[in-house]
Amino acid sequence: MPLPWRLIRCMLLLFILSLQGCIGVPIVVCTWPFKDAIRTAWNALQLGFSAVDAVVEGCSACEALQCDGSVGYGGSPDEDGETTLDAMIMDGTTMDVGAVGAIRNVKDAIRAARLVLQYTDHTLLVGDQATVFALSLGLGGPSNLTTDQSLAKWLKWKESDCQPNFWRNVMPSSNTSCGPYSSIESFSASNDDFDRRKDLCSKRVGFGNHDTISMAAIDKEGRIAAGTSTNGASYKIPGRVGDGPIVGAGAYADQEVGACGATGDGDVMMRFLPCYQVVENMRLGMSPVEAAENAISRIKRKYPAFIGAIVALNMKGEHGGACHGWTFQYSVQTTGMEDVNIFTVYPAISS
């Protein structure tokens, strides 16, 4: 073939390939079929807002909508009947992060996290002091995050001997009784006891009990961000912070690689930094699915009864998920989709 024609063909191919690359972005993904959150984030992306803005808007939508009772006010009462929130926003272009853990009396948790990102050098603020910070910068509140529903849920739990709960090795036995509890004086940790607990983990986690919106987005400029919002685990010990607002646990984003969001038994998952590992796996060349499956398998090895799920996204706009202990769904909207698409992920067969 004459050289000029080969050159033209090459250029045409490159042009088509570059178009295909563009089709992957902008894009927004999140854990669970939280369609309104995706639509909100997608609208923001379409209007040219940054990935950080889109993730904040998307997660905020879930806070307002009380998605699944697991995000925002009026859900997952703690042992005292109060709802406290965890949230995080990560800017993948700078690795800058803002997060709040166990923030009280503030409904807009991810907006509070964003205040940490924008107006401080810190990464994480917690508790009542985080509340003071957020209010001082003009966020709405203080608000009562308890609703009739969360109160009723809590009362029912109290009447059921406070089952399930997150205590162990105490008197009276936390398997059968409410607190207050005292430590068992002569307690010494044993591996047998730990094995029992590893198997029990799953009883406390399930739909309506352990969900988080974890969202990742790539905007029109190709910038990536990830974030989370959750009201944590129902009946958690007051002050408990789960994986949600922990960088690398509930979510992670790196402009050079991609992003990740996680959901499930946060107390367990956060010990394995699954989203950090997912991004690292993709950095080493794994696809989103492979990266997610590897991260899940690492947790499963040590905690065979854990329940959790991961969604991963790379800079080409490819996405995938993995899960254990339940069937998982994640949502996507990108160029070419008229509306949110839901993807179902089945737990891997144990080997």
Added chain:
Amino acid sequence: MDVGAVGAIRNVKDAIRAARLVLQYTDHTLLVGDQATVFALSLGLGGPSNLTTDQSLAKWLKWKESDCQPNFWRNVMPSSNTSCGPYSSIESFSASNDDFDRRKDLCSKRVGFGNHDTISMAAIDKEGRIAAGTSTNGASYKIPGRVGDGPIVGAGAYADQEVGACGATGDGDVMMRFLPCYQVVENMRLGMSPVEAAENAISRIKRKYPAFIGAIVALNMKGEHGGACHGWTFQYSVQTTGMEDVNIFTVYPAISS
């Protein structure tokens, strides 16, 4: 891989004992703030105590008189570079990379001896079991409620029976975004020596935050140890069989490339 941690716990002096209560008596990993205090006291830990002393009060007053410099605020009015708070957000603020670059270089001014240290410790016992832990009072003049890398699994410390352990210290706000101790253990899992593992983790942070200050000590299951650091000279301590007393190892920051 069980963990217990407390963050920004108030009025309790025995922070790592409080963390141990979380480990022993709950399924959780991290409890924070005033509610962590209630938990710890309910299980019999001493307190509530006043953690302020004449020295810390004097240090704080001096800081207040120096226009509250340095501090951890940005993009606020009045300018946090010259003034104490209270602050308001700048209405028309929009993040820019230029602003971020300036901040990345400023980071180092707030970190240094007496300002950002943590004890991070790892041990292997006679039975060959490994553990790691940390304790710190965080960054001087931190915004109240700030939690740094110390109590974050994989950031301030990490331990894995199959591989080894790691402890970190330095500018926690920055380091915790990179989970350095998790990466160190992962590096050793992939075959790196403790020094190589630590140097790799430090380099990853340096790429993104060239002015950060931090250090890592790593230990593998064979009892080999090593460290790496950036922005300051680091020292870590070791005691093992054959040593009459503690040995101190000095680690110099890697030459930038």
